Amino acid sequence: MLKVRVIPILLLRHWGLEKTVRFSNPKYVGCPVNAARVFNQHNVDELILLDIVATYENRSPEMEVVRQISAETSMPFTVGGGIRDIPTIRELLNAGADKVVLNTSVIEVPGLLQKSAEQFGSQCIVVSIDVRQIDGKYEVFTHGGRKETGLSPVELAIKAEAEGAGEILITSIDRDGTLEGYDLDLIKMITDNVQIPVIACGGAGSVKDLADAFYKSGASAVACGAFFLFYGARKTVLITYPTEEQLLEHFESQHVRKRDPKKYIDIELSRL
Amino acid sequence: METTGIKNKNLRIAIIDYSAGNIHSVYRAFLKTNVSIDIVNKDTDLGRFDAVVMPGVGACGSAINFLTKTGLTNRLNHFVLELKKPILGICLGFQIMAEFSEEGNVKGLGWIPAKVYHIRNVVKDFIRVPHIGWNDVNANSKDLTLLAGMIEKPNFYFAHSFFVPLKDIDGSIGTTEYGVPFISLYQNRNIYGTQFHPEKSYIGGAMLIQNFLSEVLHVKS
Numbered sequence: 001m002l003k004v005r006v007i008p009i010l011l012l013r014h015w016g017l018e019k020t021v022r023f024s025n026p027k028y029v030g031c032p033v034n035a036a037r038v039f040n041q042h043n044v045d046e047l048i049l050l051d052i053v054a055t056y057e058n059r060s061p062e063m064e065v066v067r068q069i070s071a072e073t074s075m076p077f078t079v080g081g082g083i084r085d086i087p088t089i090r091e092l093l094n095a096g097a098d099k100v101v102l103n104t105s106v107i108e109v110p111g112l113l114q115k116s117a118e119q120f121g122s123q124c125i126v127v128s129i130d131v132r133q134i135d136g137k138y139e140v141f142t143h144g145g146r147k148e149t150g151l152s153p154v155e156l157a158i159k160a161e162a163e164g165a166g167e168i169l170i171t172s173i174d175r176d177g178t179l180e181g182y183d184l185d186l187i188k189m190i191t192d193n194v195q196i197p198v199i200a201c202g203g204a205g206s207v208k209d210l211a212d213a214f215y216k217s218g219a220s221a222v223a224c225g226a227f228f229l230f231y232g233a234r235k236t237v238l239i240t241y242p243t244e245e246q247l248l249e250h251f252e253s254q255h256v257r258k259r260d261p262k263k264y265i266d267i268e269l270s271r272l
Numbered sequence: 273m274e275t276t277g278i279k280n281k282n283l284r285i286a287i288i289d290y291s292a293g294n295i296h297s298v299y300r301a302f303l304k305t306n307v308s309i310d311i312v313n314k315d316t317d318l319g320r321f322d323a324v325v326m327p328g329v330g331a332c333g334s335a336i337n338f339l340t341k342t343g344l345t346n347r348l349n350h351f352v353l354e355l356k357k358p359i360l361g362i363c364l365g366f367q368i369m370a371e372f373s374e375e376g377n378v379k380g381l382g383w384i385p386a387k388v389y390h391i392r393n394v395v396k397d398f399i400r401v402p403h404i405g406w407n408d409v410n411a412n413s414k415d416l417t418l419l420a421g422m423i424e425k426p427n428f429y430f431a432h433s434f435f436v437p438l439k440d441i442d443g444s445i446g447t448t449e450y451g452v453p454f455i456s457l458y459q460n461r462n463i464y465g466t467q468f469h470p471e472k473s474y475i476g477g478a479m480l481i482q483n484f485l486s487e488v489l490h491v492k493s
Contacts, residue, residue, distance in 0.1 A: 001449060003406040003427065043474050045406060046429075070296065076429055076472045093329075096296050098431070098472065121331060123402040123431040166402050166433075197400045220400060257406040257427050259474070 003257040004214050005045040005221035006242065008228045009201060010035055012051040012081065014062060019229055020052070021177035023130070023145035029229055029237050033068045039228075040073035042241040043259045047077050048101065048169070048199075048223060050128075052144050054082025055104045063095050070096020078126060084109050089116050093124070101169060103128040104142040106160060107149060117164025126199070127165040129153050131186060132173040138186060145173050153186065154193050161194045168198045169223065175203025177226045182213045191218035199223050207242050211250035280306040280485055283492070286321040288348075288365070289313040290330055290338040298327040298362060301471035301481055315343035318351040323488040328363025328469065332388070332434070333376025335368050345381065352383055358462045358488045363432060366458065366465030375434050383463050384443075386436045386455070394437050395451030402433040409446040409456050409468070416444045418459055418466075418483045426476045428456070428468035435467060462491070 010032055011018050017035050018026040029035070032049065039047055049069065051061035061081040070077055079092050080101025089100050100120075105112050106127050117125050130141045131153045140151040157168050170190045172183035180203050187200045197220035200213035204224040213219040231238035247256045285307045289295050295311070302309055302325065310321070318324060339345040352359050361369045370380045373388035380388070391401045408425040419426065435454040438447055443460025447453045448467070458465040464484060470477030 001408065002403065005405045071300070074297070074301065074472065074474060074477070076431070076469075094296065098297070118331075122433055123404060167404065195398070195400055197402070197404050221405065258423065258425075259406075259427065 001254040002220075003045070004210070004247075004251060004255050005199075006210060006247070007046045007048055007199065007221055007223040008039050008044055008241065009048040009050065009223040009225045011225065012049055012062065012065060013053050015065065018052070019177060019225055021226075023173050023176055026052075027235075032065055033072065035229075035239060036069040037072050038239045039241065040075050042239075044075055044241055045257060045259075046221070047073070047075055049077070049079045050101060051081025055143050056146065058082070060084075060088045061092065063091060066092060066095040066097055080126070080128060085112065086115060086119060089120065093120065099124050099126055099166070101126045101128045102165075103130065104147075106156070106163075106165075107140075107142055107151070113160065113163040113165060117166070122164050122166035122196075125165055126167045126169050127157075127160040128169040128171065129156055129160075129190075130171045130173055131183075138189070141173060154189050157190050157194050161196050165196060167196055167221075168194060169201055170198060171223075172202035178203050179205030179226055181205060181209045182217070182219075182222075184212055184217045187213055187217035187219050197221060201225075207246050207250050210242075210247075214251070214255070278306070279489055281308070283307040283322045283485060283488055284310070284320065285488075286310050286312045286316070286318055286324045288324065288326045288339075288344065290335045295327045295329060297469075297471045298325060301477065304478070305482060305485055307485065312344070313342070316347065318347045319355060321351075321357070322492055323358040323360065323484075324348065324351060326359065326361045326365030326368070327471075328361075328365045328367075330364060331375060332364060332368060332373040332380075333378045335364060336378050336380065339368075339381075348381065352381075352462065356462045358464065358484070358491055360484050361463075361465040362471070363467060363469055366467055367434060367436070369463065369465055370436060373434065384436075384441075384458060384460070384465065386439070386441055388434050388436055390434055391432075391451065394435075397451060399451040402431060403435070403450045404431045405429070407448050407450065407456075407468075409448055411444075411446050411457075413444045416446060416457065416459055417487060418457060418464060418480050419446065420483050420486075422476060422479060427473075428466070428470065428476060428480075429472040430456075430468045432467060
């Protein structure tokens with residue numbers, strides 16, 4: 001049985017790791033390479049790294065950060081931010097990314113999504129959709145939440161799937177960094193309308209929230225920022241990741257990955 | 273750990289680079305085992321290698337085209353069918369060892385008597401494709417040495433839209449359930465394949481790679 005994927009999502013500004021609330025008030029969290037190393041030690045299911053100012057500054061993600069993270073880790077690793085052409089995707093894959101995230105360019109660079117899916121395979125291309133609720137209506141924003149598009153997220157998700165996207169990363173800007181729980185309605189709207197995996201993002205603050213996105217909204221994966229980066233009411237920076245036991249409190253065992261290295265090794269340690 | 277590492281040092285491994293994407297993580301996973309590694313991306317005599325690894329990047333058609341164009345298909349056939357030396361195919365590298373793939377409707381290398389289908393053409397119920405993430409691998413036999421030392425049903429990382437559905441097949445296999453059972457691990461004489469990515473599967477993947485190298489060492493001695 002396919003397991004739920006629990007994914008730390010790291011936001012990058014140049015060489016610094018940041019965390020936002022509703023896409024604003026960025027707080028410096030630390031060094032992205034160090035954070036990735038710690039998540040790797042936690043055996044995370046996958047890691048997503050997004051350069052949140054790349055599009056705005058009209059450049060691609062910091063390649064050297066990608067290179068360093070991939071050199072020091074052995075986890076599935078997804079990278080996004082400011083990607084507008086095929087050579088950048090190739091460069092990111094060569095730097096060690098397994099998948100790339102397209103967001104603004106899905107709307108602004110016609111044909112890019114289709115071409116990249118053909119060239120690298122759908123399983124390599126994640127389309128990220130950032131959504132804000134305006135007068136009760138869901139609307140897509142690009143440029144790291146700065147630019148209104150007038151598009152509905154469902155419309156864009158269906159279009160992205162048709163053009164070859166392998167996954168949708170759906171983020172509620174209104175819930176980002178709030179720890180109030182995912183926007184379950186928004187996620188369900190997307191999962192109901194596409195047949196590719198959907199990654200829920202924005203607002204997770206507990207393992208219960210993760211299970212809700214998985215069981216109630218049909219998400220295949222759950223991404224978390226603040227939940228895994230901060231600890232306690234004073235929001236001290238502390239990297240955490242739920243253990244198998246913590247996940248099992250809210251997930252059925254068939255949906256929880258067996259990841260404890262100790263459980264992997266039967267007896268024959270000597271073989272390694 | 274130390275002793276095997278030292279033994280590995282005598283092994284010479286070729287990693288095939290189809291120039292279609294990154295083989296970086298596979299390279300790094302093997303680098304950690306102390307073997308000596310050559311990246312092969314043009315017509316090269318493979319006879320001096322103890323084993324060949326075919327990573328899983330790009331699309332089936334372009335990988336096959338690349339191997340044919342460079343002359344590597346003949347070299348690989350010689351290595352696998354005549355020299356009978358060990359080869360490990362990962363993801364796409366596993367799929368191109370089959371007879372045929374629906375991805376681009378191309379003939380494969382034909383070493384595994386099986387066909388590769390799009391998941392959606394096989395699974396009739398609602399299913400999300402690609403199959404991405406961690407899933408169980410069930411062993412059909414105790415002879416599956418690639419899983420030696422691991423717990424029952426270990427979990428590995430998958431990312432693919434095409435697969436080899438389960439049918440009668442010669443060899444020891446591991447199966448995984450995604451709508452239907454499919455072949456996620458294949459082992460027959462000198463031919464080894466995984467649909468999942470051991471290089472992205474932490475300790476379980478590292479163990480599988482070392483298990484493969486132990487087989488290579490065994491053949492060599």
